[in-house]
Amino acid sequence: MSRTKKHPMPCQPVEERIKNFSEVALGYDEQTAIAEAKRCIQCKNPRCVQGCPVGIDIPQFIQKIAEGDFESSIEILKSKNSLPAICGRVCPQEDQCEKLCVVGIKNEPVAIGRLERFVADWERVNVKPKGKQVTEGKKVAVVGSGPAGLTCAGELAKMGYKVTIFEAFHQPGGVLMYGIPEFRLPKKIVEEEINSLLDLGVELKTNVVIGQTITIEELFAEGYEAVFIGSGAGLPYFLNIPGENLNGVYSANEFLTRVNLMRAYLHPDWHTPIKVGKKVAVVGAGNVAMDAARTAKRLGAEEVYIVYRRSEEEMPAREEEVHHAKEEGIIFKLLTNPVEILGNEEGWVTGLKCIKMELGEPDSSGRRRPIPVEGSEFQLDVDGVIIAVGQGPNPLIPRSTPSLETSKWGNIIADEMTGKTSMEGVFAGGDVVTGAATVIKAMGAGKNAAIAIDQYLKNKG
Amino acid sequence: MNKILEKKVLAPTLKQIVVNAPLIARKAKAGQFVILRVHERGERFPLTIADYDREKGTITLIFQEVGASTKLLGNLEVGDVILDLVGPLGKATKHPHAKRVVCIGGGVGVAPVYPEAKELYENGVEVISIIGARNKDLLFYVDEMKKVSKELYITTDDGSAGRKGFVTDALKDLILSGMEIDCVIAIGPMPMMKAVSNLTKEYGIYTIVSLNSLMVDGTGMCGGCRVTIGNEVKFACIDGPAFEAHSIDFDEQMRRLRMYQEEEKLVDCKCGEAEKNVEN
């Protein structure tokens, strides 16, 4: 008989973890993984697979875990997902594979994500890397080394193309490296998983900004026969309220980049500084906001607020992140909208003026529209504010590539299935097309584009 | 790539290096900059491309050692390699149609104003230059600026060279002499740019400055470089760094530059003669 609940994930105790940046969730051991794998009833028509954007053969890889054959399990996983240690950690499983699991109808679904993480971690410890392979096919350029670009590059290399990734930053990984914090996704794991992908024969050029250093057109002139754009949605939105440029106000992107990519939590040993207040308000309630809030806590903020204009039900963050944030003492100020950031004479933040909201009729997103409650303004005393209300696509590529069609929000317009854009030989996928979404969706888009690029180059002859 | 080919000490804390960077040299235009990282644990920080040679594939950087990152760069010698170097970033400066432009460089700002003056000169525009420094030992690029200028004025705070006073004093003299000025380009410390902007606003002269905001990525990704211009917020790294001066909130910019004053001191005392990155 299957147990009714998932095997719990061992975690670092709250009191300890809010003082360090080590990973919070510690992972299953072999016994727990096998026991959890046995909860899967091995459906003939597995619904879970439909929920996975890259179509992993979920019952098969789980079956192999149940048998204790981890090596076969990882092979099954890797045939569809080249970054399983990452996805097992950060996929919003409750909205994807696990949402559709039949066990989940009466009980808790099978912990697919945790099992995926378990085998991926087992492989990193127990299986030796194969070493760098060499490819000699047609040249393809990939812009951006986030999950979309990495996946597209890996798939193309497997097909024998000679792929070069161009990355603006000094390190590859995109949001995996600069956005998602160490305590949720250790950077060593990201590095290892990227390296095994690059070993398929992909060349990586960091410190190249496409649109500035080289344009898309120039890539073709240099002999690349197709281009995949996976440049993400990195442009931070602000609230456009008074006081937003006061000292002590960050975009979540800047705050997290300083801490993750530039390791400001190790300042002054690492040279990039960060200012965290004693009381910090984070505006927004997505994964980005939770990451910023939990990071601020670890950097020593005594009180950290999540300020969100809708209610708990509408919060876009993963369940697990909200749960961990609450455990760590993050204070949720829901149905609360910031209207002004207050500052002192020297220009430092001293407070956040807010207004209470109530929910009205559903709006175009289907969620109930928050309406301000008249006369309910109040002030939160804070000395740090982090804005995490979303990101748009970066304008550098569209600006320098006039023949590339974009939407009015600046997203590159691309075919949903193939990633084909308005420009011959140019494909795009991931956040730059969809707006901020998920790691696994970006990977799915990268993979589909690789298939389409292969077809395009074969037809071209 | 990124190998230092030449190094010159222009003044005790003012250095010039020529770096092998063919991809950047091929594209560089006046007004653009690079972002560097000199050390594994180092910051990313911006420097203007003071000059470039497309044929040789080199760029020239001139910098003042003010803190840890610029000191670490200053410690590198010919043959050393800059760990990370990315660019050209920012927009090329858009010069208005003009017959006569006054180019003003204050302190290390002479480095970024030089490529502007040179480009204008090559396009047949008459360039009048003013360069200012605290004293005569801190002056540099005098000959270079002379070559591209019809007239060159020097000011020093202590009068040890040229006219005693600030660059704005020299500019005011020119304006009062009745010279017709179509545009002023002023680059230097924020207070200097503010003073120039206030002066030219009074006389209605179109003015461009180049902002040296704090930056992380330089690609529009963090918003740390934001600047209020009129009612709009712009990102200096992708919308600038050069902007029309008269509606910039200079006080906000000066305040934002002070954001990490205390933290910067902590690094300074620790880094010392850190390891260098030698090409292998």
Ligand SMILES: Cc1cc2nc3c(=O)[nH]c(=O)nc-3n(C[C@H](O)[C@H](O)[C@H](O)COP(=O)(O)OP(=O)(O)OC[C@H]3O[C@@H](n4cnc5c(N)ncnc54)[C@H](O)[C@@H]3O)c2cc1C
């Ligand atoms: C803080 C945070 C937490 C998140 N948490 C989760 C989570 O828990 N689960 C989840 O599924 N998703 C999460 N997401 C969303 C997820 O990370 C993204 O949807 C995903 O990374 C998008 O992948 P991408 O490859 O399209 O772009 P990105 O990961 O953004 O990568 C784009 C890359 O392109 C580079 N680039 C951009 N422009 C250029 C250029 N002109 N030239 C060269 N290179 C360029 C960038 O530097 C970057 O490396 C989170 C996002 C953030 C910011």
Ligand SMILES: Cc1cc2nc3c(=O)[nH]c(=O)nc-3n(C[C@H](O)[C@H](O)[C@H](O)COP(=O)(O)OP(=O)(O)OC[C@H]3O[C@@H](n4cnc5c(N)ncnc54)[C@H](O)[C@@H]3O)c2cc1C
């Ligand atoms: C687009 C752009 C182009 C630039 N071009 C040049 C150049 O060609 N030559 C050059 O010498 N400098 C230039 N700068 C400034 C240079 O980036 C800073 O001096 C440098 O980052 C300081 O780093 P640090 O670690 O050495 O000093 P820090 O320890 O960070 O700072 C030391 C002191 O310098 C001040 N400071 C810090 N950052 C800046 C800044 N961005 N501007 C002015 N003062 C600052 C601090 O407030 C502090 O008082 C440019 C800046 C920008 C944004």
Ligand code: SF4
């Ligand atoms: S990749 Fe994500 S959606 Fe697919 S099975 Fe793994 S956890 Fe589920």
Ligand code: SF4
């Ligand atoms: S739906 Fe659930 S029980 Fe069925 S195969 Fe998928 S994981 Fe196993």
Ligand code: FES
């Ligand atoms: S430096 Fe990050 S947006 Fe300009």
